[in-house]
Amino acid sequence: MIICIGAGPGDIGYLTQRGAELIRDADVVAGFEAVLNVVRSLIPETARVISMGYRDQVEQLDKVAVDHHAGKKCVVVFMGDIHFSGFQYLERVERACGHPVESLPGISSAQILASRAKVCFDETTFITFHRRGDLEPFKRHLVHVLQDQRNAIVIPCPWDAARSFMPWHIAKYLIEQGIPPSQPTEVWENLTRAEAEWHGTLAECAEREVSDMSIMLIRTMAPMASQIEPAP
Template identity: 30%
Template sequence: MRSSSDAGSRPGKVDSAKEDIPERHGSRSPGTLKVIGLGPGNSDYLTPSARHALKEADVIVGYKGYIELIDTDILQDKNVISTGMRGEIERCLKAIDAAMAGKKTVVVSSGDPGIYGMAGLVMELLHEKNLLHKVEVEIIPGIPALSAAASLLGAPLMHDFAVVSLSDLLTPWEVIKKRLITALEADFVIVIYNPRSRKRNWQLSEALKLVIEYRGGAVPVGIVRNAARTDQQVSVVRADQVDAESIDMLTILFVGNSKTRQRGEFMVTPRGYLDKYGHR
């Protein structure tokens, strides 16, 4: 396992200044609503567009763990609205209210807001409230966690791949299982998000059983925890050597396809250039 204690500096905790936002949309001109991706966590990977949106914002809304990833100097003099887990709808509604009250409002997600982030929920709520035409909305992409994690493993995603979340909070396990089996049968490299939590502690073991059944125990699996954050950890092991008990929600797994190989400390899925063209 490779680890790093200086992969990225995590800002200290920021007290959330929860200020009441008018819940009824008055006659004031609407502000703006931007949904941004913070990237994997290291401020070096925050895009210029996302940083600019944060600096220009009157109101910043997000999960408290993600708010802590933002540099404290950016948060100064901002109205910061944060909630814990499962407060997504509450947060997005407050952001919409703030934008309709004329505020420059930013909703933050980790990674990219359009990949298991808040972009979809914001758009759904705006549509439900018939507000899509009344507020200026912009989705600002970020570097996805899977891209940061893949770079640490080397080159695991050089060919077709599928991304599957093992969280059954919003998706039934039978649907997740069917998607996993389909991806395994199709020989996709598989990226696994949300592999295991304290309460959801059995799904990963079941997923690994499927991996071994369809791909064999020797297929390489890349394991990345805290990609581009403090205490970053990276390893490549055989599927039958994965310690499910050591995996948590800060971890992403990469299951190789039939061509994926471990090369030293790295994981490589060939694109096919050498097979087709050879080399001198």
Template identity: 25%
Template sequence: MTGKVYLVGAGPGDPGLFTIKGLQLLREADVVMYDALANPDLLKECRPDAELIDAGKRARDHHLSQWQTNELLVKYAQEGKTVVRLKGGDPFLFGRGAEEAEELRKAGAEVHVVPGVSSSISVPELAGIPVTHRDHTSLVTFITGHEKADRTEDRVDWKALVGGHGTLVILMGLGNAGHISQQLIEGGMSPDMPAAIISKGSTPEQKVAVTTVSGLEAAIRDNELEPPGIMVIGSVAKVRDILGDLA
């Protein structure tokens, strides 16, 4: 008997932004493997007899390696279990969802995806920052600020991104803000380009700092901004001055 694995996006943090389909599956699952960025309040919806597994990953603090996570997903599927793999945001946007789906497919397991509300768009807009705006830009680029640990060179072409004149949305980059700022300025971006950092977006602990690209690292330090955080770089950051918080 073969079970089913559902890769479910938990949204940006506010449990009210979790999808109806995700909630239904969470209530039915035999096993729930959840990430660090999934709101723990969602786990209250699980069956009393469901097996809950913390597969959370933060910098230098991995409860399970990615290899172990993949192995467990395959194991439970082969045991005929219904598994929810609960991931912060959306499973396929810097969430390793595609990697896990590939491993499950290779093992012959049945796998489905349930998209989540991505923090890359929802967190800025809740802070009054649209990632696109007809008066500012019609281009937006999503970037991970945290590459694979074994990668020795920067795979992001920062100079090309500067030339695109669009909004840059950088996820998981608070710890690399100084490097990112330096690369963008060296690539030709004005040090005075507006930028914003949103920490713990969509939650009661949300903090927002508006600064410039040259001031990213200082703004994170001075405002004591902690992960998870999103940086938005581009003139759209100024729209917050008009809109304010929209949560």
């Protein structure tokens, strides 16, 4: 067995009961060090722990695949939910194993933000820049989302300076593309942990640097009116 598990946004209290059960029963638990630290208290003393980073993830996942093919019960943990910003990592797991693997969804920071900020996903588009490859199609999509008068929840790209696309970069880019500088904007950091929130405009966001553990909400300029029955 091998299964990929979304471990939630950073607080173990947001890990699903099924995810916790699978980790407690695993022979091998693998993932990035920061994610392993979230679930460390659940990992059996007898389990093999395979930690990895961006540079050695392919090599380390090959070790997980060897254990999997040897009949071990293997769990690979992801931060948040696998299908919000971990899909490329899932592809690497499947490439290492040579076949599709099962996945168990988790709670994402986008879901936590929607709850904190009281926005509805029916009226909101989620976009992540936390990915390898060409970001341009996703940048254009974000512009179109805001032009269509939808909220946008955005996970930035925090990698090397040459490629990073953090909230202040995103704000500058959107203003250059004609999005109003006065567009209401929020940046939330370390959700479910040492939380901090900032509220302002795109123009103000363009001048404000934040940590890597951040997520962004750009609110529509024209919120949808309530469609429930009128109040008595």
